[in-house]
Amino acid sequence: MPYPEKSGGDYPEKPRSGMWYLLPILIGMIGGIIAYLVIRKDDPHKAKNCIYIGLVMVLIGILFNIMLLGVDVATNPGFNVNL
Numbered sequence: 001m002p003y004p005e006k007s008g009g010d011y012p013e014k015p016r017s018g019m020w021y022l023l024p025i026l027i028g029m030i031g032g033i034i035a036y037l038v039i040r041k042d043d044p045h046k047a048k049n050c051i052y053i054g055l056v057m058v059l060i061g062i063l064f065n066i067m068l069l070g071v072d073v074a075t076n077p078g079f080n081v082n083l
Contacts, residue, residue: 013043016043020050024053024054027054028057032052036048
């Protein structure tokens with residue numbers, strides 16, 4: 001019986017749980033990479049989607065931080081914080 005690496009690298013696809021999408025949603029790109037590395041041989045389509053979700057979560061985080069750069073909370077007189 002030939003090894004999968006020598007016969008083109010085809011692995012039989014096994015459906016993986018949709019819970020794998022939570023890893024990139026909660027952790028971002030690192031979670032997407034971890035999910036990809038774990039499920040890439042069993043479900044390559046879901047593994048690629050985990051990478052994409054991780055990338056989107058990183059971009060959302062960057063956009064959120066850029067929006068917060070314009071907010072000046074510490075010098076706002078209505079904020080009532082003793083500095």
